[in-house]
Amino acid sequence: MKVHFIAIGGSVMHQLAIALKRKGYIVTGSDDEIFEPARSNLAAEGLLPVADGWFPEKIHKELNSIILGMHAKADNPELLKAKELGLPIYSFPEYIYQESKDKTRVVVGGSHGKTTTTSMIMNVLKSAGKDFDYLVGARLEGFPQSVNITSAPLIVCEGDEYPASTLEKRPKFHFLFPHIAIITGIAWDHINVFPTFDIYLEQFRIFIDKIEPGGVLIYNHTDLVLKQLVEQHPSSVRKIPYGIPQHRIENGITVVTLEGHSGALKVFGEHNLLNLQAAWLACKELGVGPAAFLKGIMAFGGAAKRLELLARNERLNIYRDFAHAPSKVKATMEAVRRQFPDRKLIAVLELHTYSSLNEQFLSEYHGAMDLADKAVVFYSRHxxxxxxxxxxxxxxxxAGFGKKDLLVLNEKEDLLKWLMEQSYENVNLLLMSSGNYDGLDVAGFANKVS
Incomplete structure (x- = not known):
């Protein structure tokens, strides 16, 4: 098989390129700019383009597939040449489906929690000795790549609702056709793509339509919007609702019980307990029992930047989290507050996405930072x-957040100064962002104060 990637430098695109090369395919690619770690990863596999840019001469009739990344524009010269030659052109998720037509497909969708839920399933399946492929949107300990495509009979995919490519504006998870589908919850996001909540909600109705006949839908019934959507949907697939599993907290450690088996977790928070229950139900469908599930999940330390413990000492924990949408911010704040009720909570949120920086969307954040004893919202003009x-x-x-004494900052120097001035006695510091605080050395700061 000969495959060419247009925009090979993307975070998941380059991972797929590496996976296909390791599978034995002949892989080529182009991009006008490739950043780390993609550049080093591609170079190590002999896949780094000789020069940056687009080269139509790389496109020829012997190619079996063109895989088009989000970064590529509609007038991309390589894309135009591929169209001219009539070559098969796939978005990333369309191609994943091509490689997994004969596999059992598990797809995790939802506005929040899908990366963690996917990672939990992966961790358990690996622990149980299952042979599977995967696609996940974060770095996960024990897995060298975020994408793996082999001859395994099973694939576990994180299903994103964002558009598939510059040509295909439908959501990525509409192209994966699951046998086992999970929806973790629904909260309006990506307003640049889905300008109204009804349009956003419709994407999940369509996702349910895409479940294979005889398939199963595992859904969070504590989310009332999702519960109503599923109950009103005419789909004949088997529907399994879930909520928070039986658990207790002992000395800051969460112990969960499943079908009479108990185990202590490294992760915490009600949102993670919901993610765990969804993962358990999916693994149960795949033949994993409660004892085997708990063995795998007890070793799960979380996906990168999901309540990731950056630094700690006897009086301070510093957590980094990817939370950026209102529902994610609220869930993360609640998790830390509930797990450590006697500790002061200092929270910093960066507004970095299109939605969060949009004035019309700010009211969605009302009350999101209320649980913090001290709170900062940061965003850069850049x-x-x-x-x-x-x-x-x-x-x-x-005004959008509606929290008294909320501090709003624009300069990373001001943010660092404020952070350094705080007292960190009996404190949890929560740093939430899908960006990097305009280049602030967060890890260096964490090491310094801990």
Whole structure:
């Protein structure tokens, strides 16, 4: 098989390229700019393009497939040449389906928790000795790549609702056709793509339509919007609702009980307990029993940047989390507060996504930071410029959150100064962002104060 990647430098695109090369395919690719770690990863596999840019001469009739990344535009010269030659052109998820037509497909969708739930399933299946492929949106300990494609009979995929490619504007998870589907919850996001909540909600209705005949839908019935959607949906697939499993907290450690078997977890929070229950139900469908599930899940330390413990001492824990959407921020705040009720909570949130930096969306964050004893919302003017959004005043941000004494900052130097001035006696510090605080050395700060 000969495969060419247009925009090979993408975070998941380059991982798929590596996986296919290791499978024995002849892989080529192009990109106009490739950043780390993709550049080093591709170079190590002999897949790094000789030069940056687009080269139509790389496109020829002997190619079996063209895989098109999100970064590529509609007028990309390689794409135009591929169209001219009539070559099969796939978005990333379309190609994943091509490689998994004969596999049992597990797809985890939802506005929040899908990366962690997918990672939990992967961890358990690996512990249980199952042979499987996977696609997940984060770095996960014990897995060298975020994408793996082999001859395994099973694939576990994180299903994103974002558009598949520059040509295919439908959501990625519409192209994966699961036998076992999970929906973790629904909370409006990506307003640049889905300008109204009803449009966003419709994508999940369609996802349910895509479940294979005889398949199963595992859904979070504590999410009332999702519960109503599933109950009103005419699909004949088997529907399994889930909620928070039986558990207790002992000295800051969560112990969960499944069908009479108990185990202590490394992760915590009600949102993670919901993720765990979804993962358990999926693994149960795949033939994993409660004891084997708990063995795998007890070793799970979380996906990268999901309540990741950056540093700690006897008086301070510093957590980094990918939370950025309102529902994710609320769930993460609640998790830390409930797990450590006697500790002060200091929270910092960076607004970095298109939705979060949009003035019309800010009211969705109302109350999201209320559980913090001290709270900062940070956003950079640079992020606004990159997304071509108008200036956003700190006063409007503060009004959107509605929290008394909320501090709103724009400069990373001011943020670092504020962080260094705080007292960290009996404190949990929660740093939430899908960005990098405009280049702030978060790890260096964490090491310094701990």
């Amino acid at each position: 992020a606004l410029e990159l997304k071509r959004l108008p200036p956003l005043s700190p006063e409007k941000v503060a």
